[in-house]
Amino acid sequence: MSDSMQLIPAEYDFVVVSNRLPVDRVTDSEGVASWTRSPGGLVTALEPVMREADGAWVGWGGQPDLEIEPFENNGIHIVPIALSASEIEEFYEGFSNDTLWPLYHDVISSPAYHREWWESYVKVNQRFADAAAAVSAQGAVVWVQDYQLQLVPKMLREIRPDLTIGFFDHIPFPPYGIYSQLPWRTQILEGLLGADVIGFQRVADAGNFLRAVRRLTPFVTKNPVVEVTSDSQQTRRVIARAFPISIDAKGFEELARDPKIQERAREIREGLGNPRTVMLGVDRLDYTKGIGHRLKAFGELLAEGRIDVQDVTLVQVASPSRERVAAYMQLRDEIELTVGRINGDFATMSHTAISYHHHGYPREEMVALYLAADVLLVTALRDGMNLVAKEYVASRFDDDGVLILSEFTGASDELKKALLINPHDIDGLKDTMLQAIAMPKKERQARMRSLRKRVNENDVARWSSNFLKTLEQARASHNGDETAMELPDELEWTVDRRWTN
Numbered sequence: 361m362s363d364s365m366q367l368i369p370a371e372y373d374f375v376v377v378s379n380r381l382p383v384d385r386v387t388d389s390e391g392v393a394s395w396t397r398s399p400g401g402l403v404t405a406l407e408p409v410m411r412e413a414d415g416a417w418v419g420w421g422g423q424p425d426l427e428i429e430p431f432e433n434n435g436i437h438i439v440p441i442a443l444s445a446s447e448i449e450e451f452y453e454g455f456s457n458d459t460l461w462p463l464y465h466d467v468i469s470s471p472a473y474h475r476e477w478w479e480s481y482v483k484v485n486q487r488f489a490d491a492a493a494a495v496s497a498q499g500a501v502v503w504v505q506d507y508q509l510q511l512v513p514k515m516l517r518e519i520r521p522d523l524t525i526g527f528f529d530h531i532p533f534p535p536y537g538i539y540s541q542l543p544w545r546t547q548i549l550e551g552l553l554g555a556d557v558i559g560f561q562r563v564a565d566a567g568n569f570l571r572a573v574r575r576l577t578p579f580v581t582k583n584p585v586v587e588v589t590s591d592s593q594q595t596r597r598v599i600a601r602a603f604p605i606s607i608d609a610k611g612f613e614e615l616a617r618d619p620k621i622q623e624r625a626r627e628i629r630e631g632l633g634n635p636r637t638v639m640l641g642v643d644r645l646d647y648t649k650g651i652g653h654r655l656k657a658f659g660e661l662l663a664e665g666r667i668d669v670q671d672v673t674l675v676q677v678a679s680p681s682r683e684r685v686a687a688y689m690q691l692r693d694e695i696e697l698t699v700g701r702i703n704g705d706f707a708t709m710s711h712t713a714i715s716y717h718h719h720g721y722p723r724e725e726m727v728a729l730y731l732a733a734d735v736l737l738v739t740a741l742r743d744g745m746n747l748v749a750k751e752y753v754a755s756r757f758d759d760d761g762v763l764i765l766s767e768f769t770g771a772s773d774e775l776k777k778a779l780l781i782n783p784h785d786i787d788g789l790k791d792t793m794l795q796a797i798a799m800p801k802k803e804r805q806a807r808m809r810s811l812r813k814r815v816n817e818n819d820v821a822r823w824s825s826n827f828l829k830t831l832e833q834a835r836a837s838h839n840g841d842e843t844a845m846e847l848p849d850e851l852e853w854t855v856d857r858r859w860t861n
């Protein structure tokens with residue numbers, strides 16, 4: 361443990377550990393540094409929970425060599441972890457985002473396996489574990505997030521056996537045939553099994569994990585429990601199961617009801633030339649999101665004269681992401697070439713075909729876009745959950761708008777009243793886009809009402825309370841309460857459902 365870590369008081373009963381902090385350090389052109397909200401669904405999901413819990417958040421500030429003392433930000437105690445430029449290259453861009461990310465997303469892009477990247481992953485995971493151990497009070501609950509930190513649960517348990525440790529995997533866990541490619545597959549499983557509860561987005565992900573445990577470790581699994589036996593023959597019970605993540609649904613609806621945001625939505629439509637239909641895509645610029653598939657379908661519909669730029673515009677927000685990883689640079693070139701071609705071929709002086717934006721936007725602007733959009737296109741080839749789909753639904757308090765949703769997203773397990781598509785089937789996608797454009801108001805409303813019921817019931821508060829309740833039970837059972845491992849009623853639905861690869 362570093363000297364500076366030893367100075368942090370071990371006083372927090374609830375600690376979240378994630379690769380990124382909920383705030384990012386940004387430096388402007390004049391060298392002035394400030395903190396802004398981080399991108400991505402993880403922060404969106406956890407921020408409200410943290411505020412209520414008065415806990416500490418351990419994570420990286422988003423820039424190299426940031427040696428910053430812990431500080432308070434909007435009611436959250438922030439504990440920054442420093443990463444050097446070479447650790448960013450090897451741990452973050454390398455092992456996390458060029459090995460694990462493509463491997464866990466069905467090898468859509470080829471994973472690269474480099475031993476130095478793995479060594480950096482081990483070293484950085486140890487640093488996060490040390491920092492979490494240093495800030496946690498005796499018997500605290502520590503919740504570790506996502507694929508960048510899969511070794512932290514075991515490392516943390518070794519330093520602090522008194523802690524109750526949860527882990528949540530925000531991305532898919534791949535089928536064994538794919539997972540088994542990973543040279544460090546057993547070490548990763550052992551790292552995760554240091555937790556008391558391991559959460560996944562989908563029932564299928566938990567099934568894939570349990571199957572990998574059976575194939576690669578000597579431990580017995582009795583769905584959803586893994587019996588982890590130590591060298592001294594002591595057995596610890598680890599729960600591995602689905603806890604589908606969600607959003608702050610009320611927060612989105614509140615914004616959507618704000619007259620200023622509704623006015624902004626009208627302005628957006630006007631700026632686009634008031635087309636009859638606005639279609640919208642909102643994604644990190646990532647090869648898992650199927651942006652190219654969506655553009656292909658849209659371009660073909662224009663080329664075939666089945667839609668016209670006077671009537672239909674596609675707005676694509678593609679927020680910059682992992683820009684120094686080669687696969688992401690190549691994707692950006694491909695997407696921007698395609699957008700340029702489609703606009704060159706079909707735009708008129710008054711109407712553009714695709715309004716393309718390579719930026720992130722504040723939440724207020726996103727909600728205005730959701731209100732302005734008649735159709736939201738989610739065409740991911742593989743996605744742990746896809747919170748954009750849920751944000752769109754939560755914002756549509758007017759019970760209008762059509763959600764087209766890839767069946768390869770976690771969200772499709774819940775949002776059955778969306779128009780579900782296979783993004784690889786371009787003809788099917790085109791037909792569904794036309795169906796969405798032509799859908800009668802009554803049907804739009806009936807579908808949206810049912811989607812909204814689901815999203816409002818299963819919001820982020822319910823997700824975190826379900827997860828934390830299960831962790832509490834794990835803690836009680838460690839303290840000798842044998843009845844404590846019975847699952848809370850409202851979780852049972854996730855246990856019995858189908859297990860698919």
Ligand code: F6P
Pocket residue numbers: 379380399400401402403506530531681682
């Ligand atoms: O949900 C997956 C995830 O990788 C999160 O862990 C992360 O916060 C978000 O996407 C954005 O990715 P990155 O931190 O690499 O910019």
